[in-house]
Amino acid sequence: MDFLNSIRQRLPFNLGFMQLSQLSMLAVTLIEVSLFIFRTDIVDRQNRPKDIGPRLLDSYDFVVIGGGSSGAVMASRLSEISRWKVLLLEAGPGETVFSDVPALAGGNVRTERDWQIDAEYDPGYCRAMTGGRCYFPQGKLLGGNSVLNGMVYVRGNRRDYDSWAAQGNEGWSYDDVLPYFKKSEGMTIQGYRNSPYHGTEGPLTVEVPRFYAPVTDRLVRAADELGIPTNIDINGDSQTALVRSQCTMRNGFRCSTAKAFLRPTDTNRQDNEEGYRCGVR
Numbered sequence: 001m002d003f004l005n006s007i008r009q010r011l012p013f014n015l016g017f018m019q020l021s022q023l024s025m026l027a028v029t030l031i032e033v034s035l036f037i038f039r040t041d042i043v044d045r046q047n048r049p050k051d052i053g054p055r056l057l058d059s060y061d062f063v064v065i066g067g068g069s070s071g072a073v074m075a076s077r078l079s080e081i082s083r084w085k086v087l088l089l090e091a092g093p094g095e096t097v098f099s100d101v102p103a104l105a106g107g108n109v110r111t112e113r114d115w116q117i118d119a120e121y122d123p124g125y126c127r128a129m130t131g132g133r134c135y136f137p138q139g140k141l142l143g144g145n146s147v148l149n150g151m152v153y154v155r156g157n158r159r160d161y162d163s164w165a166a167q168g169n170e171g172w173s174y175d176d177v178l179p180y181f182k183k184s185e186g187m188t189i190q191g192y193r194n195s196p197y198h199g200t201e202g203p204l205t206v207e208v209p210r211f212y213a214p215v216t217d218r219l220v221r222a223a224d225e226l227g228i229p230t231n232i233d234i235n236g237d238s239q240t241a242l243v244r245s246q247c248t249m250r251n252g253f254r255c256s257t258a259k260a261f262l263r264p265t266d267t268n269r270q271d272n273e274e275g276y277r278c279g280v281r
């Protein structure tokens with residue numbers, strides 16, 4: 001609000017009659033219109049998954065419920081088999097153009113694209129919050145929480161996977177799952193593109209953010225002074241370090257799973273009137 005007030009004071013004409021809420025609506029509309037006109041790459045109208053509405057087939061081979069981080073991947077992978085009919089059911093709407101802009105992702109919180117959940121009361125946490133309950137944003141849209149999250153790309157730790165495998169879960173050791181991490185990943189960070197831990201051909205683009213808060217350098221220097229590693233691959237041999245994040249971003253914009261896995265990347269899987277296999281309803 002302070003930001004909007006300062007804009008209002010700097011404008012060469014008088015907006016005194018406008019409420020702040022109206023001013024923010026105007027600002028949002030102007031940004032949205034500008035994006036639609038000048039950034040058709042962000043709007044990406046052709047490639048966004050389409051709601052198939054009432055056009056359901058009589059039967060499907062697979063129905064995936066929830067088009068969030070994991071559901072989008074499931075639907076995409078299943079639809080690689082061209083004879084399988086896959087229906088993806090998502091409770092919420094699609095992404096907005098704002099969700100692409102990392103700094104504006106919070107705009108989905110407390111809207112229809114958020115389940116708007118308050119954590120249960122517990123005396124052990126959220127004690128400073130009203131009623132002792134934290135607000136807990138949860139994406140209710142295509143891409144799910146991958147549209148609301150902090151985009152930090154850190155895989156689970158090798159020891160967790162290996163302990164699951166040791167408990168009898170065949171196929172869950174880190175060496176077993178690594179090929180799938182690599183298959184899904186489109187690593188763009190130069191130093192890691194030839195690493196045995198990374199893949200470069202997958203749809204989930206990973207890059208270094210283009211902007212860091214100024215305090216980052218100081219934190220990294222402080223960690224250096226304490227002897228904490230600051231220049232390692234956080235998805236490599238060791239994960240104990242203080243490093244600049246690898247992020248699920250593409251060209252500086254958020255790369256949600258809806259963008260990575262549900263927008264067609266090859267012509268065989270283009271959505272069309274006759275042959276779509278992965279509908280969203």
Ligand SMILES: Cc1cc2nc3c(=O)[nH]c(=O)nc-3n(C[C@H](O)[C@H](O)[C@H](O)COP(=O)(O)OP(=O)(O)OC[C@H]3O[C@@H](n4cnc5c(N)ncnc54)[C@H](O)[C@@H]3O)c2cc1C
Nearest residue numbers: 066068069070089090091140141144145146149150151152
């Ligand atoms: C604010 C925030 C920041 C985070 N930051 C990071 C981060 O930086 N890095 C990281 O790795 N992780 C982060 N996470 C965690 C990560 O985003 C989640 O763990 C992950 O997205 C969960 O994926 P999921 O597929 O299990 O669920 P979701 O992505 O939540 O997907 C579930 C989907 O199912 C849909 N759905 C639910 N019920 C139904 C129904 N009955 N019918 C149809 N559809 C339904 C929902 O609408 C939703 O789209 C963050 C999470 C939050 C909330």
